[in-house]
Amino acid sequence: MSFENIVVVVTGAAQGIGYGVAKAFAEQGALLVMGDMNEEQGAAAAAAIRNEGGQAVFIPCDVRKEDEIKNLMKTAEDEYGKIDVLINNAGISRWKSPYELSVDEWDDILNTNVRSCFLATREAARYMKKHAGSGAVINMASTRALMSEPDTEAYAASKGAIVALTHAMAISLGVDGIRVNCISPGWIETQHYETLGKADHEQHPAGRVGKPDDIARACLYLADPDNTFVTGTHLVVDGGMTRKMIYEP
Template sequence: MKLKDKVAIVTGASKGIGKSIAIRYAEEGATVVLASRSEDLLASIASRIQDSGGRALALTVDVRRPESLEAVVRKTASEFGRLDIMINNAGISMVHPSEDLKPEDWQRALETDLFGVFYGCQSAARQMLSQASGGCIINISSMYGIIAAPMRAAYCASKAGANMLTKLLACEWAAKNIRVNAIAPGYIRTELVQGIIDKGMLPVGAIQKRTPQGRIGEVDDLLGIAVLLASDESSFMTGAVIPVDGGWSAYGYL
C-alpha cells in the first residue's frame, strides 16, 4: 500500500496506460479520480475499483480546455479534501507526412499532447500550492520526445515540449514542495497498439530488432515506476524524464 490515503487524478483513464495506472494506484491504496472523455468507460472502471474495496470517482474532461481540467481539480479537492498526485496521461498520436500535415491536425495534437499537459500541471499546482503537503505531478510523454521519428512532427514536438515543461516546472515549484517528473515510454502493448499489430500495421519485428531488450513493452512495465514516482520513496526526485523503452532511446549504433 505505497499510496495509502493519497488522492490522485489520472487523465485519459478510460483505456490503455491511464486505465492501468489508475487501477494500480487504487490497489496501492490511493483514492483515484478517473478523468477522460468517455463517461461509460470511466464509470465501469470506477465500479471495478469500488467492487474491489477501493475509492474512485469518474469525471469527464477535455484536456484541451483549461477550464475543464480546473473543474476536475476543484471537484477532487471538494470531494476528497486535497490532491496529492496528478497524472497527465491523456494523449493522441498522429502519423502523417509533415509537408501535408493540416494546420487543424497540427493544432489538435498540440492542444491535446502539449497544451493539455500544461493546463493539467497548472490546475494541479494551484491546488497543491494551497496545501502544506504539496504534491507530485507525473507527465506521460514518450521516447519520441527524446529522439526523432519521421512523420510524427506534432507528436514529437508535443512530447519534447512536455519533457521541457516537466523540467521547467520542477525547478519553478521545487521550493514549494511540488515534484514534477515524466515517464517517457517506448512502444507499449495497449489494447489499441495490439489492435494495430493484429491488423499488420505496426512493423513489430523491426521494432523488436531496434529495441536493445528485443521486445515491445507491456503496460505492466510502466506501473512500478508510476507508483515509485508518486510515492514518498522518490521524495528527492524532481525534473526527471525517465525513458521506459527497453533501451530504445539510449541506442545509437547501427
Template sequence: MDKIVYVTGGANGIGKAIVTLFCKDGADVTFCDIDTVAGEKLSNELSSYKCTYHEVDLSDARVLEQSVNKVIEAKGNIDVIINNAGVSHFNSMLDITVEDFDKVMDINLRPIFITARTLAKHRDAHPQLNRYGRIINMASTRHLMSEPNSEAYAASKGAIVSLTHALALSLSKYHVTVNCISPGWIETGSYDLLTEQDHTQHPSGRVGKPEDIARACLFLCQPENDFINGQNIVIDGGMTKKMIYC
C-alpha cells in the same frame, strides 16, 4: 498509498494500468477521460476501491480545470497528478493543417500546464498542504528519435520534457516534485499477437506492458523518492541505446 491522485486519460491503455495499480495500492483515485464507455466500465470494475470517473474533453481547458477543482473541493487536496492523456496525428507535411497541429498540442501539452497551475493556486492559498506533492507527465521516446510525418506528436512530447523541468523549479516551494516518463513501445492491444522479432529486438527481450509504466509512476510517488525531480525517465527496454543501421 494513502494519497489523493488525479489521472488524465485513465480509461484505457497505460492510464488504465495506472488507475488500477494506484487504487489497489490504497490511493483515492479520480481519473478523467473522454471515452465514457471505457471510463464508466473501469470505474465499475474498481468500485470496491476509492475510484471516481470524470468525463473530460481535454481540449476544453475550462472543463479540465473544473474537474481538478472539483476533486480539490471534495477531498481538500490533490497529492498526485499524473498527466497521462495524449493523442497522435501522423500526416504528411503537405497535408497536415495548422488546426491538426494545434489539436495535438491542446491535448498533449496544454493540460499539463492547466493541472499544474490549478494545483499551484490551491497550494499557494493553503500553505499548510505544502508537505508532499507529485506531478508525473507522460512524454515519449519520440522526443529523442522520430520518423517521417510525426512532427506534431514529436514536438508535443519534446515540449513536455521541457515543461517538466520548468515546473519542477516553479513548484519546488510547494514541495511538489515534477518528473516525466518517456515510454518506448508499450503494447496496449493484444500482447499475444506480437512476434518473436517484436520482442527480441529489445535489449530487455520483450515489448513493454502498461504495467511497466504504472509501476514507475508508483515508485516516483513514494515519499522517500523526493530527490528525483525535474527528470525524464526513459522506459523502453533499452531501444534508444541500440544502434540501428539499415
C-alpha cells in the same frame, strides 16, 4: 511505499496506459480521480477498479478545455479534500505528412498533449500548495521526444515540449514542495500483447515489448512521497531501445 489515502488524479484514464496506472495506484490504496473525454469507457474503468475493491470516481474531462480541467481538480478537492498526485497522461497522435498536416490538426495535438499538461499542473498545484505544501506531478512524454519515424512532427514536438515543460515547472514549483517529473514510454502494447511475434520482443535489449504495468511501476516510484529528492527527472522506460544502434544491412 504506501499510497493509503493518497489522492491521485489521472487524465486519459479510460484505457491503455492511463487505466493501467490508475489501477496500480488503486491496488496500493490510493484514492483515484479518473478523467477522460470518453464518458462511457471512463465510467466503466472506474467501476472496474471499484469492483476490485479500489476507490475511484470518474469525471468527464476534455483536457483541451481549461474549464473542464479546472472542474476536474475542483471535483477531486470536493470529493477527497486534497490532491496529492497528478498524472498527466491524456494525449493524441496523428501520423500525417508535414506537407498535408493542417494548422488546426497541429494545434489540436499540441493543445491536447502539451497545453493540457501546463493547465492541469497549474490547477492541481493550487490545491497541493494550499493543503500540504507538497505534491507530485508526472507528465507522460514519449521516446518520440528523442527519436522519430516519418510523419510524426506534431506528436514528436508535443512530447519534446513535455520534457522541457517538466523541468521548467519542477524549478518553478519546487519552492512549494511540489515535484514534477516525466516518463517517456517506448513500445507499450496495451491491447494485443499475445499477438506479438518473437522479432517484436527480441528487438528490445530487455527481451520483450513493454506493458502498461511497466509504466505504472515507474509512476509509483516517482509519486512515492519518500522520494523527495527526485524532481525534474526524465525517466525513459523503453526496454533499452533508445540506446540500441540500428543499421540498415
